[in-house]
Amino acid sequence: MNQEDVSFAPPSQSSQPFLEVVGVHKRFTGVHALRGVSLAFERGQIYHLLGENGCGKSTLIKIISGAQPPDEGQLVIEGVPHARLSALEALAAGIETVYQDLSLLPNMSVAENVALTSELATHEGRLARTFDRRVLAATAARALEAVGLPGNADFQATLIEQLPLATRQLVAIARAIASEAKFVIMDEPTTSLTQKEVDNLIAVLANLRAQGVTVLFVSHKLDECYAIGGEVIVLRDGQKMAQGPIAQFTKAQISELMTGRHLSNERYREGAHAEDVVLDVRNFTRAGQFSDVAFKLHGGEILGVTGLLDSGRNELARALAGVAPALSGEVLLDGKRIALRTPSDAKRHRIGYVPEDRLNEGLFLDKPIRDNVITAMISSLRDRFGQIDRTRAEALAVQTVKDLQIATPGVDKPVQSLSGGNQQRVLIGRWLAIDPRVLILHGPTVGVDVGSKDIIYRIMQRLSQRGIGIILISDDLPELLQNCDRILMMKKGRVAAEYRADALSEADLYHALLSEAA
Amino acid sequence: MNSRIQPRIDSSIDSPIDSSVDSSIKQTMSTPNVVEIAPSPEPRGLRMRLARNPEWFTVALIVVTCLIVGAINPRFFQFATLFDLLHSATTMSLFALGTLVVLASGGIDVSFTAIAALTMYGITKAVFAWWPDAPFALILITGALGGVVLGVVNGLLVHRLKAPSLIVTIGTQYLYRGLLLTFIGTTFFMNIPHSMDHFGRIPLFFYHTADGLRAVLPASVLALVAAALVTWWLLNRTMMGRGVYAMGGSLAIAERLGYNLRAIHLFVFGYTGMLAGIAGILHVSNNRLANPFDLVGSELDVIAAVILGGARITGGTGTVVGTLLGVVLVTLIKSVLILVGVPSTWQKVIIGAFILLAGTLFALQRKS
Numbered sequence: 001m002n003q004e005d006v007s008f009a010p011p012s013q014s015s016q017p018f019l020e021v022v023g024v025h026k027r028f029t030g031v032h033a034l035r036g037v038s039l040a041f042e043r044g045q046i047y048h049l050l051g052e053n054g055c056g057k058s059t060l061i062k063i064i065s066g067a068q069p070p071d072e073g074q075l076v077i078e079g080v081p082h083a084r085l086s087a088l089e090a091l092a093a094g095i096e097t098v099y100q101d102l103s104l105l106p107n108m109s110v111a112e113n114v115a116l117t118s119e120l121a122t123h124e125g126r127l128a129r130t131f132d133r134r135v136l137a138a139t140a141a142r143a144l145e146a147v148g149l150p151g152n153a154d155f156q157a158t159l160i161e162q163l164p165l166a167t168r169q170l171v172a173i174a175r176a177i178a179s180e181a182k183f184v185i186m187d188e189p190t191t192s193l194t195q196k197e198v199d200n201l202i203a204v205l206a207n208l209r210a211q212g213v214t215v216l217f218v219s220h221k222l223d224e225c226y227a228i229g230g231e232v233i234v235l236r237d238g239q240k241m242a243q244g245p246i247a248q249f250t251k252a253q254i255s256e257l258m259t260g261r262h263l264s265n266e267r268y269r270e271g272a273h274a275e276d277v278v279l280d281v282r283n284f285t286r287a288g289q290f291s292d293v294a295f296k297l298h299g300g301e302i303l304g305v306t307g308l309l310d311s312g313r314n315e316l317a318r319a320l321a322g323v324a325p326a327l328s329g330e331v332l333l334d335g336k337r338i339a340l341r342t343p344s345d346a347k348r349h350r351i352g353y354v355p356e357d358r359l360n361e362g363l364f365l366d367k368p369i370r371d372n373v374i375t376a377m378i379s380s381l382r383d384r385f386g387q388i389d390r391t392r393a394e395a396l397a398v399q400t401v402k403d404l405q406i407a408t409p410g411v412d413k414p415v416q417s418l419s420g421g422n423q424q425r426v427l428i429g430r431w432l433a434i435d436p437r438v439l440i441l442h443g444p445t446v447g448v449d450v451g452s453k454d455i456i457y458r459i460m461q462r463l464s465q466r467g468i469g470i471i472l473i474s475d476d477l478p479e480l481l482q483n484c485d486r487i488l489m490m491k492k493g494r495v496a497a498e499y500r501a502d503a504l505s506e507a508d509l510y511h512a513l514l515s516e517a518a
Numbered sequence: 519m520n521s522r523i524q525p526r527i528d529s530s531i532d533s534p535i536d537s538s539v540d541s542s543i544k545q546t547m548s549t550p551n552v553v554e555i556a557p558s559p560e561p562r563g564l565r566m567r568l569a570r571n572p573e574w575f576t577v578a579l580i581v582v583t584c585l586i587v588g589a590i591n592p593r594f595f596q597f598a599t600l601f602d603l604l605h606s607a608t609t610m611s612l613f614a615l616g617t618l619v620v621l622a623s624g625g626i627d628v629s630f631t632a633i634a635a636l637t638m639y640g641i642t643k644a645v646f647a648w649w650p651d652a653p654f655a656l657i658l659i660t661g662a663l664g665g666v667v668l669g670v671v672n673g674l675l676v677h678r679l680k681a682p683s684l685i686v687t688i689g690t691q692y693l694y695r696g697l698l699l700t701f702i703g704t705t706f707f708m709n710i711p712h713s714m715d716h717f718g719r720i721p722l723f724f725y726h727t728a729d730g731l732r733a734v735l736p737a738s739v740l741a742l743v744a745a746a747l748v749t750w751w752l753l754n755r756t757m758m759g760r761g762v763y764a765m766g767g768s769l770a771i772a773e774r775l776g777y778n779l780r781a782i783h784l785f786v787f788g789y790t791g792m793l794a795g796i797a798g799i800l801h802v803s804n805n806r807l808a809n810p811f812d813l814v815g816s817e818l819d820v821i822a823a824v825i826l827g828g829a830r831i832t833g834g835t836g837t838v839v840g841t842l843l844g845v846v847l848v849t850l851i852k853s854v855l856i857l858v859g860v861p862s863t864w865q866k867v868i869i870g871a872f873i874l875l876a877g878t879l880f881a882l883q884r885k886s
Binding site for chain 2: 067087088091099101103104105106107108112116117119120121123125126127128129130131133
């Protein structure tokens with residue numbers, strides 16, 4: 001690092017990139033996460049950072065936002081080199097990160113979340129002082145209006161915990177604007193948004209860009225990246241594979257750059273399911289969420305369920321899992337009527353549920369993979385003194401890791417050390433341990449990279465060949481078309497239509513999804 | 519690959535993106551920059567109002583208690599009762615305001631009674647031995663400083679060890695109390711320094727009741743008012759106060775946003791210690807008695823009062839007004855039940871029932 005040399009460079013304002021990452025290396029115990037990454041970010045440009053889980057994306061973001069120092073290399077912000085940045089220095093330099101969890105304080109008001117951070121950063125983090133509430137409100141109003149939210153006092157006083165997720169997303173962006181950010185990093189901002197909300201977010205991004213703000217956008221959804229436009233940066237194994245205008249790359253090319261292998265959009269589904277009906281759902285109703293839902297699921301069949309966010313698909317999934325049970329209607333498993341009032345009911349009848357929100361609803365993140373795998377069938381591991389048979393637990397976990405190709409050095413590693421796709425496989429593995437009749441997969445590839453998706457799809461197909469009936473609830477249309485036998489379209493809490501997946505084009509399914517007729 | 523965005527692109531997966539994308543981008547960009555926020559379904563009415571201002575529930579409990587007690591014993595409704603109430607609530611209010619700050623920051627402190635006991639007994643004994651004529655203001659300041667030091671020790675430990683504050687303060691409670699009883703003394707004494715004794719007798723206001731008794735509002739009530747105002751100001755008008763709530767909302771997020779957690783920890787526990795030290799000195803001068811076995815053991819009453827005032831045990835919430843109401847409620851139950859002939863052993867039953875009631879109500883409210 002020759003800081004002296006660089007400091008001679010005249011601080012030209014216009015031509016120089018806002019931020020340069022120069023030869024950055026980062027090692028964690030045993031892992032070389034970044035291997036000499038160099039990037040330049042121009043003002044007013046949108047960049048898409050793409051790569052599989054574990055390629056070094058998150059590490060790069062953390063280094064740029066000052067959460068972690070690089071081992072080697074430096075960051076040059078507006079011509080000034082930094083060997084390392086603190087979080088406050090990054091904020092003061094105008095680098096704002098909208099993390100996937102949004103980093104909003106749920107117990108505080110919208111205004112405070114939007115405007116206090118900039119207040120803190122402009123005063124070097126000093127806490128021993130008062131603040132001007134009128135200035136705070138004015139800053140918040142300006143930033144909120146810039147993202148299209150109301151700036152009035154009523155909305156400003158609302159607590160974050162009372163807001164829906166999409167609005168929180170915009171509040172987090174408003175915070176970046178309030179801090180007069182020059183560089184905004186967004187980590188998978190669209191994962192849980194509806195189409196309309198995504199469109200709005202894209203409009204806000206365009207607005208930011210017009211004001212000369214640089215945006216670094218991290219997403220797994222390639223279609224969105226194309227819709228937004230700008231430059232693409234592909235990372236693989238801690239190295240930059242490509243950088244350039246996104247329109248010059250095809251999706252297949254990008255996938256190949258990310259994974260190093262060629263991916264097709266062929267159907268994974270092959271063969272036919274058995275004729276026996278495993279699950280027969282009749283008049284399934286939970287007032288205000290879904291009503292009169294009826295369908296049959298055959299052994300070894302993969303049944304897709306889709307619909308818009310308010311269609312009741314999520315609620316249906318949770319009802320079948322006994323999490324938020326249906327209030328009327330009946331469910332027959334192998335011809336026998338069963339009650340699904342609690343998650344234990346579902347488990348007892350060998351109905352497995354992999355929730356959409358795996359971090360909060362599914363996994364014990366700080367517990368070993370082994371413990372996560374055995375939780376569903378833990379009672380059958382008891383010996384006669386009620387102790388857990390550790391040898392069998394270990395063997396089972398090792399088997400699951402092997403079966404599902406979970407990439408980990410050992411089953412005693414905590415689940416949070418795994419990438420998203422591997423975490424998802426741990427969850428699926430948990431249910432395989434009870435030898436399920438029915439498996440409900442709710443958004444199994446949300447936030448999962450292309451390579452992991454491929455593995456999860458193959459696992460799904462293998463499971464169906466074992467005769468397990470699978471219900472796949474998803475809003476990823478290619479995923480449904482590639483994997484299912486039939487697809488149910490839900491609208492306003494009812495099953496509006498049923499399609500055969502092999503006789504349907506994506507465009508047709510897309511139009512069916514958006515059409516208002518219910 | 520979420521095709522809800524651009525179905526057209528998928529049809530051209532293996533060919534370079536054509537101009538149709540560009541036009542669609544422009545279309546998107548020209549979208550008027552106004553969001554329709556799905557108005558979050560706000561359940562109106564009592565529940566909602568209770569969610570925002572849980573202290574109304576405390577007010578309701580206070581009113582009900584007063585009405586019942588007053589109906590049984592009409593003598594309850596007189597100024598003397600109010601004076602008594604304020605008098606006995608002073609120490610607890612100071613404790614409770616400190617506890618509010620700790621709870622708001624996402625922590626919990628059970629050592630403040632030990633801090634109060636150590637400072638009050640140690641300082642009273644020292645002053646009596648070496649400088650019996652010391653002015654009261656000086657004694658009070660010494661108590662406050664002593665409390666700050668002991669509180670800062672808590673704060674440093676919590677921050678350094680990254681340990682739950684409950685564990686740390688259980689440890690320091692035993693430690694402070696053990697130090698007091700081992701090295702300072704175990705006997706109580708009633709001949710306290712003159713200035714302390716005198717302060718305890720200064721009436722802020724007094725009148726003669728119908729039966730000729732002198733009802734006195736002691737000057738120490740001023741400390742309650744001052745502490746409430748200062749705490750309110752600190753929590754709501756300074757960055758430090760906002761930092762306290764931020765940390766209570768989420769430690770990790772607050773750190774990421776650039777809040778100095780060390781400073782906040784030291785402030786929170788130091789401030790609680792200071793209030794405890796002041797409370798200890800006032801306690802001695804009000805009761806004209808320095809008893810080393812006093813106070814410790816009443817932590818749960820204080821925490822109960824703050825919780826009844828609407829603060830969540832999980833942190834990040836709580837108001838000064840609510841806390842004071844909680845203290846009033848608990849003090850009311852403790853002091854007036856005797857007036858209506860309820861044995862004092864029933865106090866705990868009633869406080870327990872109220873806490874369960876409040877807990878159930880808040881839990882139900884959050885579920886909905």
